[in-house]
Amino acid sequence: xxxxxQPEDEPGTAEASTGPARPNVDTDTDTDIGIDTETEIGTxxxxxxxxxxxxxxxxxxxxxxxxxxxxxxxxxxxxxxIPGDDVPDSDERDTGVSHTDVPGDDDKExxxxxxxxxxxxxxxATRTAPNEPGSVSAxxxxxAPGTTPPEMTARRRLNIRRPRLWVAVALVLGLVLATVxxxxxxxxxxxxxxxxHASYTIPxxxxxxxxxxxxxxxxLPGTGMVGTHGRQRPVPTASVAKxxxxxxxxxxxxxxxxxxxxxxxxxxKAVEEGRxxxxxxxxxxxxxxxxxxxxxxxxxxxxxxxxxARLLARWVTDSRTEAAFVRKMNAAARKLGMKNTTYTDPxxxxxxxxxxxxxxxxLAEAVMRFDAFRAVVALPSATVxxxxxxxxNNMDKLLMSELSIRGIKTxxxxxxxxxxxxxxYKTVGDRTPLILGTMLDxxxxxxxxxxxxxxxxxxxxxxxxxxxxxxxxTSATAVRKGRVVGYLDDGLGGRTPLVTExxxxxVGVPGQRVELRITARGAPLPHSAKAGTEVGxxxxxxxxxxxKVPVTLRNAxxxxxxxxxxxxxx
Numbered sequence: 268x269x270x271x272x273q274p275e276d277e278p279g280t281a282e283a284s285t286g287p288a289r290p291n292v293d294t295d296t297d298t299d300i301g302i303d304t305e306t307e308i309g310t311x312x313x314x315x316x317x318x319x320x321x322x323x324x325x326x327x328x329x330x331x332x333x334x335x336x337x338x339x340x341x342x343x344x345x346x347x348x349i350p351g352d353d354v355p356d357s358d359e360r361d362t363g364v365s366h367t368d369v370p371g372d373d374d375k376e377x378x379x380x381x382x383x384x385x386x387x388x389x390x391x392a393t394r395t396a397p398n399e400p401g402s403v404s405a406x407x408x409x410x411a412p413g414t415t416p417p418e419m420t421a422r423r424r425l426n427i428r429r430p431r432l433w434v435a436v437a438l439v440l441g442l443v444l445a446t447v448x449x450x451x452x453x454x455x456x457x458x459x460x461x462x463x464h465a466s467y468t469i470p471x472x473x474x475x476x477x478x479x480x481x482x483x484x485x486x487l488p489g490t491g492m493v494g495t496h497g498r499q500r501p502v503p504t505a506s507v508a509k510x511x512x513x514x515x516x517x518x519x520x521x522x523x524x525x526x527x528x529x530x531x532x533x534x535x536k537a538v539e540e541g542r543x544x545x546x547x548x549x550x551x552x553x554x555x556x557x558x559x560x561x562x563x564x565x566x567x568x569x570x571x572x573x574x575x576a577r578l579l580a581r582w583v584t585d586s587r588t589e590a591a592f593v594r595k596m597n598a599a600a601r602k603l604g605m606k607n608t609t610y611t612d613p614x615x616x617x618x619x620x621x622x623x624x625x626x627x628x629x630l631a632e633a634v635m636r637f638d639a640f641r642a643v644v645a646l647p648s649a650t651v652x653x654x655x656x657x658x659x660n661n662m663d664k665l666l667m668s669e670l671s672i673r674g675i676k677t678x679x680x681x682x683x684x685x686x687x688x689x690x691x692y693k694t695v696g697d698r699t700p701l702i703l704g705t706m707l708d709x710x711x712x713x714x715x716x717x718x719x720x721x722x723x724x725x726x727x728x729x730x731x732x733x734x735x736x737x738x739x740x741t742s743a744t745a746v747r748k749g750r751v752v753g754y755l756d757d758g759l760g761g762r763t764p765l766v767t768e769x770x771x772x773x774v775g776v777p778g779q780r781v782e783l784r785i786t787a788r789g790a791p792l793p794h795s796a797k798a799g800t801e802v803g804x805x806x807x808x809x810x811x812x813x814x815k816v817p818v819t820l821r822n823a824x825x826x827x828x829x830x831x832x833x834x835x836x837x
Contacts, residue, residue: 453827454758456792458765458785458803458818464752465784467745467807471777476735478728481684481708484624485732488632489700489812490775491782493736501607501621502708505678505718506547506571507686508615510627511596512579513568514634518599519583520560522639528560531582540574546616547571551655562651564643568676569658573614580613589613603629618682624705631675631688631703632810644674644690665689665726670733677726679718684710685725693737695774701812702736704729739776745783746771746805752818753785755802757794757827764821771805771816781807785818796824 475494477483482497522528533556541548549572558566566575580592589612596610605626611619634640643649647666649658660666661677671692678686686709691702706729711720746752748770754762765785773781787803796802797820804815 453794456755456757456794456802456824458753458787458792459756460753460783460785460805461751464746464805465782467743467773467781467783469741469743469773469775469777469779469781471741473739473776473778474735476731478706478709480710481706482624483704483706483728483732484628485702485704485736486628486632487700487702487775487779487808487812488810489698489808489814490773490779491808493776493779495625497624497708499607499623499625501609501623503618503680503683503686504615504620504622504627504707505680505683505686506573506615507622507627507676507678507688507705507707508610508613508620509567509571509576509678510630510634510676510688511599511610512576512592512613513564513640514630514637515592515595515599516560516564516567516579516583517634517637517640519595522560522564522637524638526561526639530557530559531563531578532557534578534581536581537574537578540577543574546573546614548574549654556653558651558653561639561643562653564639565646565649565651565658566654568640568644568674569646569649569660571661571677573616576614577612600626600630603633605629615678615683616680618680622707624707627688627705627707628703631690631705635675635690635701635703636811641673644676661722662687662689662726665730668730670730670737672733677722679722679725681715681718683721684708684715684718685721685723687725687729689729689733691733691737693740695740696742696772698742698774700740700774702733704732706732736776740774741777742772742774744770744772745781745807746816751821752783752805755792755820755824757824759827761825761827763824765802765818766821767805768801768817768819771807771814773807773814783807786815793824795826796820798823800824 475485475496477496480497482495482499482502484495484499485493487493520529533552533554535554538552538554541550541552547570549566549570552574563575563579566572567579577589580589581587584591584595586592592613593610596613597608600608600610605622608622608626609620611617645666647660647663651658662672662674665672666674673690673692675688675690686707688705689703691704692699693702706725709721709725709728711724713720715721746767748768749766751764751766753765755765756762771783775781784806785803786806788801792802793800800820801817802820803818805818807814
């Protein structure tokens with residue numbers, strides 16, 4: 268038999284191992300395979316197991332590579348268990364050195380599927396002396412040169428498959444994202460105004476003849492606020508509160524243009540209040556008498572009947588008191604943005620009903636949109652069937668003046684002094700803009716029974732303002748035709764210039780700053796359109812008197828590109 272031994276002077280062998288030098292392997296002796304044959308194996312004797320040990324030794328030596336210092340796995344046949352190696356012999360008990368088992372087929376199949384971390388009992392492929400504590404036996408199949416342990420092979424396969432898996436996942440996610448981005452609805456295009464055209468100031472200078480006390484405000488609904496005066500603090504309104512009463516009436520029970528509306532029956536409370544001598548009222552009413560809604564509106568706004576205001580409040584809400592109607596008045600005020608206004612009664616007689624000049628302008632602009640209201644408040648007087656006397660407007664002198672004043676409502680009492688909301692007109696070129704003004708908290712310096720002299724004062728001060736504005740109104744071109752005033756934003760970064768189709772001309776007083784904006788047309792805007800398509804309006808002012816000219820696309824509007832859809836955030 269051949270004897271295989273490790274040269275004593277070969278570098279990188281015993282010195283590089285983790286334990287003492289390995290003994291030479293001699294196939295003629297039992298100890299060459301790392302098994303102490305002088306010691307009993309299990310419970311048998313040396314003569315009983317010698318033949319098996321020699322056969323095992325020859326089998327292992329035949330499988331080793333000649334000249335190798337590393338034991339390899341048995342590749343020529345099945346693993347062989349050493350009988351009785353599970354019982355320590357006498358020498359093992361004396362020296363503390365354990366023998367290494369040769370795993371069987373079942374153990375091999377179980378250990379090859381697990382990594383060292385999962386199977387800590389698996390032998391470590393370290394080069395240590397076979398009989399040293401913690402050393403790996405020469406029978407360890409993972410220690411053979413040129414042989415990859417099963418756990419390393421599995422790890423390599425995993426390392427190769429892992430990048431491929433991530434690439435596949437990334438491709439799937441990218442495809443899903445691209446599909447979602449390109450198929451989800453596009454944002455609606457929005458016309459936007461350039462900052463340079465956000466406002467326009469009419470050339471020149473104008474000085475308003477404001478009163479010496481109280482508060483006032485003037486606006487041109489077609490171009491915006493002209494100016495305000497005094498501290499805008501809530502003060503008593505007196506009968507100016509009836510403007511809100513009329514607004515709620517016409518909102519809750521609309522009155523068609525030219526129509527008379529529903530018939531309203533007079534109750535006993537309205538008759539009794541008509542006999543009062545300390546407030547404005549409609550006299551001569553009888554219980555059960557009926558008047559049309561339009562006639563009731565005349566009795567409310569022309570002579571300022573307090574008992575009619577309360578009767579209408581009860582009729583609108585179908586209740587026995589005015590409380591529900593007052594809640595509607597305050598709700599309407601909040602909706603109109605009248606932040607400093609509080610109503611406590613429908614007539615304004617209560618001093619707790621308060622407002623500001625600016626708030627009353629908001630209400631005046633809203634109520635003047637009703638045809639029936641404009642027609643009634645412009646009357647200097649009126650006759651109503653069923654009444655003994657004609658109705659005389661408290662604004663008769665203003666209505667009959669050369670200033671084209673067309674209402675709206677006066678008010679006076681001791682707490683409020685004189686109050687007035689007025690509407691006037693002036694033709695400039697081909698336009699006749701509406702002018703609205705309010706003046707509150709005007710108090711006569713002297714005897715003032717129930718605010719009568721204060722009422723005269725507020726009328727005189729208002730006439731000065733109306734006359735000055737009418738004399739100074741002028742027309743100015745804010746934007747020329749074809750000028751780029753903004754762009755259409757497609758929501759994905761695309762911008763198409765917008766130009767005006769006509770000259771944009773405004774009417775106002777010199778020095779007035781006119782706010783401009785772009786408003787969209789009623790129909791939804793397209794995502795693609797040819798040049799010249801109308802997309803909105805350049806607008807100034809509000810309501811029926813707002814000034815508008817069309818704005819169109821200067822260039823063709825193209826649908827967003829694939830990349831714009833793919834990379835959008837909105």
